[in-house]
Amino acid sequence: MSKTSVQIPGEVPARLEDGFARIRRESGLPDAFPSRVLDEAEWVAEVPRLDGKDLTDLPFVTIDPPGSMDLDQAVHLERLRGGYRVWYAIADVGAFVRPGGVIDTEARSRGATVYLPTGSVPLHPRVLSEGGASLLPGVTRPAAVWCVDLDAEGRTVGADVRRALIRSRERLDYAYVQAAVETGTADGTLGLLAEIGALRLALERERGGVTLPTPEQDVVTTDGGYRLTYRLPLPAEAWNAQLSLLTGMAAASMMLDAEIGVLRVLPAPQPRDLDKVRRVAAALDVPWPDGAGYGQVVHDLDPANARQAAFLHESRVLLRGSGYVSFNGEPPPLADHAAVAAPYTHVTAPLRRLVDRYATEVCLAIAAGEPIPSDVARALDELPGLMSAAARRSSAVERACVDLVEAFLLRDRVGQAFEAMVIDVDERRGDGQVQLADPAVIAPCDGPLPLGEHITVRLTRADPATRQVRFTPA
Numbered sequence: 189m190s191k192t193s194v195q196i197p198g199e200v201p202a203r204l205e206d207g208f209a210r211i212r213r214e215s216g217l218p219d220a221f222p223s224r225v226l227d228e229a230e231w232v233a234e235v236p237r238l239d240g241k242d243l244t245d246l247p248f249v250t251i252d253p254p255g256s257m258d259l260d261q262a263v264h265l266e267r268l269r270g271g272y273r274v275w276y277a278i279a280d281v282g283a284f285v286r287p288g289g290v291i292d293t294e295a296r297s298r299g300a301t302v303y304l305p306t307g308s309v310p311l312h313p314r315v316l317s318e319g320g321a322s323l324l325p326g327v328t329r330p331a332a333v334w335c336v337d338l339d340a341e342g343r344t345v346g347a348d349v350r351r352a353l354i355r356s357r358e359r360l361d362y363a364y365v366q367a368a369v370e371t372g373t374a375d376g377t378l379g380l381l382a383e384i385g386a387l388r389l390a391l392e393r394e395r396g397g398v399t400l401p402t403p404e405q406d407v408v409t410t411d412g413g414y415r416l417t418y419r420l421p422l423p424a425e426a427w428n429a430q431l432s433l434l435t436g437m438a439a440a441s442m443m444l445d446a447e448i449g450v451l452r453v454l455p456a457p458q459p460r461d462l463d464k465v466r467r468v469a470a471a472l473d474v475p476w477p478d479g480a481g482y483g484q485v486v487h488d489l490d491p492a493n494a495r496q497a498a499f500l501h502e503s504r505v506l507l508r509g510s511g512y513v514s515f516n517g518e519p520p521p522l523a524d525h526a527a528v529a530a531p532y533t534h535v536t537a538p539l540r541r542l543v544d545r546y547a548t549e550v551c552l553a554i555a556a557g558e559p560i561p562s563d564v565a566r567a568l569d570e571l572p573g574l575m576s577a578a579a580r581r582s583s584a585v586e587r588a589c590v591d592l593v594e595a596f597l598l599r600d601r602v603g604q605a606f607e608a609m610v611i612d613v614d615e616r617r618g619d620g621q622v623q624l625a626d627p628a629v630i631a632p633c634d635g636p637l638p639l640g641e642h643i644t645v646r647l648t649r650a651d652p653a654t655r656q657v658r659f660t661p662a
Contacts, residue, residue: 196305196306196593200305200306201596203652204305204592204593204596205306207592207652208304208305208306208589211304211592212304212585214588215302215581215584215585215588216581217309217581217585218309221294221313222290222294224290225290225294225313226315228290228291229284229316230313232284232285232291232316232320233284233315233321236280236283236284236320236321236330237282237283237330238283238328239330240330240351241333241350241352242352243277243333243353244354244355246264246275246354247264248263248264248275248277248357249262249264249325249356249357249377249378250262250263250325250358250359250360251263251360251361251362251365251381251428252359252360252362253361253362254363257314257318257322258301258308258310258317258318258539258540259279259322259356259359259539260278260536260537260539260540260544261276261278261279261323261431261536262277262331262354262356263275263276263277263377263428267380268337270339270340271337271338271339272337272338272380272384273336273337273338274336274337274338274434274435275333275335276333276334276336276431276435277323277333277334277354277356278332278333278334278435278536278548279321279322279323279329279331279538280330280332280351280538281312281321281538281539282332282545282549282552283321283330284321285312285316287563287564288563291316295312296570298311298542299311299541299542299577299578299579300540300541300542300578300582301539301541302581302582302585303582305407305593310540311539311540311542312539316539317540323354324356325359326357327356328353329354329355329356330352330353331351331352331354332349332350332351332352332551332552333350333351333352334347334348334349334435334439335349336435336438338384338387341391342387342388342390342391343391344434348555349442349548349551349555360378362428363422363424365378365424365428366422369423381424381427381431382424382427384427385424385427385428385430388427388430388431388433388434389426389427392433392528393483393484395529395530396481396482396483397483397527397529397530398482398483398529399426399429399486399527400486400504401420401489401490401491403420403421403491403628404419405418405419405593405628406418406419406628407593407597415597415626415627416627416628417626417627417628418628420491432536433528433532435536436452436528436532436533436534437532439533439547439548439551440452440523440530442554442555443547443550443551444519444523445554446550446554447515447516447517447519448515448516448517448554448565449514449533449551450515450533450543450547450550450568450571450572451512451514451515451520451523451525452510452512452532452533452534453511453512453522453523453525453532454507454509454510454511454527454528455509455526456524457506462506465482465499465502465503465506468498468502469485469499471639471640472495472496472499472639472640473495474489474495474496474499475488482506483529486503494609494610494640494641494642495640497609497611498610498611498612498639498640499640506526507526507527510525510527511572511575512543512571512575513572514568514571514572516565516568533547535548541575542574542575542578543571546567550564588655591655591656592652592655594627594629594631594650595650595651595654595655595657597627597629598627598629598650598657599650599651601647602648602650603646603647603648604646604647605645605647605662606624606626606644606645606646606647606659607624607642607643607644608622608624608625608642608645609622609623609640609641609642610622610637610638610640610641611630611640613637613639614635617635618634618636619633619634620632620635620637622637622643622645624645629657632657632658633645633659633660633661634648634659634661637661643661643662644661645659645660646659646660648660
């Protein structure tokens with residue numbers, strides 16, 4: 189189980205507010221946009237480039253977490269004879285932002301939107317990311333619309349992308365979609381989302397792709413205070429994620445055929461790492477059938493099972509080392525993403541990731557049979573470095589925020605005992621990590637520790653100032 193971002197309901201306590209502000213300062217996150225960027229954003233939000241096919245008759249919907257305003261994707265699904273058609277509309281940030289302009293220059297310095305429990309530090313001014321460029325319901329918006337045809341098994345048989353105008357009908361959230369499917373009231377796009385999503389998940393498993401079943405940490409209010417809990421992602425989230433993966437795979441294939449673009453890549457696991465993970469599986473009695481790949485193994489695991497949770501945590505070593513690679517000419521030696529088990533690129537979140545806008549511009553030009561715009565082609569070499577820096581900063585902020593919340597919620601419980609399971613052991617240092625069931629905390633623990641076993645631990649440190657939590661066996 190990996191740590192993830194946390195959301196705090198209601199008013200944030202002053203001490204936590206101060207802690208989050210300190211994290212922002214330490215990470216060098218910008219406080220605000222320069223006035224020249226805001227001025228240009230307010231102007232272009234009112235006068236976007238509105239060209240392309242009119243697809244406002246298609247009943248697109250968006251599916252996002254509750255309260256989201258930066259809506260990158262809208263979807264409409266159709267059943268065809270012998271298959272399906274996926275219409276996937278992506279916010280056309282290129283209709284507003286000019287490469288080399290002041291908004292683009294500021295976006296390059298940011299790289300990606302960074303999310304904190306107290307709000308986000310956006311890639312673009314909110315007048316664009318939550319206003320003029322966002323695929324909000326009931327308004328006409330420019331979009332890059334992917335049309336991907338699938339066969340009856342969910343395999344891609346054709347893909348195209350064009351600029352178009354769309355109008356989303358509804359802004360839905362995952363809980364609503366899940367409830368509609370479970371109660372049998374889902375029809376049209378929502379019913380097909382479950383159907384196509386299941387087919388794509390089966391294909392992911394077949395090709396050896398990996399989706400780790402990792403619960404998220406949520407903060408909930410209780411008796412006037414807060415409590416950390418675990419939340420398993422809903423199946424609807426996985427179905428929707430498969431549409432994004434499908435689009436990213438289609439875009440990567442298009443770029444490789446044209447021999448220009450930027451890919452999201454992850455090298456195959458090193459043999460020594462794979463051998464280690466196999467030994468961990470054997471030690472924890474995690475089944476690994478002969479001939480099965482890592483992706484096939486993790487698809488059936490239950491993170492509520494102590495030994496399987498430990499295996500999932502230990503096996504993350506196989507998924508490290510992702511990055512971006514640009515190319516103009518011969519495709520790069522490493523063109524695959526090992527967790528996707530196919531070539532893949534980022535094109536579905538241009539409001540929140542810089543690279544997606546440029547990758548989309550490349551695909552639009554390829555699909556139209558036109559040369560790649562020169563300013564886009566020139567920017568490709570810079571993107572891997574810019575995005576790697578943004579990813580490191582975002583990951584560091586996420587870890588720091590989770591550590592702060594854990595330390596804050598445990599600060600008055602030093603000396604108390606908790607039930608936990610050991611999910612990581614560092615034989616060299618002689619310590620490891622434990623995962624508490626309640627509260628939902630993952631933290632270092634002094635050793636020696638029995639990997640994959642339930643033990644009782646005692647809290648020895650919970651310091652919000654240093655964001656440190658530590659346990660020892662009780």
